[in-house]
Amino acid sequence: MGKSISPTENLAGNTAIEKIKTIAENAGTCFFSTNLKTNTNSRPMALQEVDDNGNLWFLSDVTSEKNKDILQDPDVELYFMNNSKYEYVFIKGKASVSQDKVLIDKYWSNFANAWFDGKDDPNVSVIKVTPNDGYYYETKENKLVAMSKMLFAAATGSKIEDGGVEGSLEL
Template identity: 50%
Template structure:
């Protein structure tokens, strides 16, 4: 497995690509208590600055936990492409109409009585530390490599894997 750390624009592009292709993550809060509290959340978007946006119920345990301690960890997995990502960062809750209007999705009507529902909130996660695991050639080529190694009895060098950190902040 090779290592490739990415910075700023390339890091944001990779973050956006991996998170939006997975779409669902395990959203973890209350990180100081074990076991950590995790629940599946659907990503609305990853913006051009690398922020990740979610729609959430303002009265949810997640929101209460964020209000107490805004450190969060997100785990994305796109099994079909063998892509994985871990994001540690800070979460911020928005209740203003303009942010709700901008980030609203009609799919959220399954949980809310429209965007005017007083329980609607928007969560923005700003990444502090992000790490990814990916394949250079895609899942099919990787699987063929493993199958060939298994049939031939030779070990795979796993050279088509790639991992690294994504630094989305300007330093």
């Protein structure tokens, strides 16, 4: 059977931050994994923003297991998937929890009202993830062209570029 291949383009610094921002914000949600050393816990989380420094911001309940995990061990992994565009990014980083009212105001959204009694709820916290490194994959062409190339490779047994690009992210 054929094997699809993708060119590698490793990114660093501001270019890596821009790639994370584009893919993560388009995806909007991720699997947020904590407690990596013993018994990994993963749950879906809505991203609030990727700031200009590459930090990823989330709202969370201070009494949640994820917040407790972060206090024990700040190492986290984030998995963003935007299947509609074949864009994926994996981030390893350090998380911190804050109840700073300025940050809560900045990242508050009406969507958060489903989990909290408004932004003054005493359980509201903000999680900041500072990325260390990661990996991304995205299509360079539209989804239909990329899928056609992959199907052609599978049907003919040929090795052709699958219409994507991938690489490491160093921050």
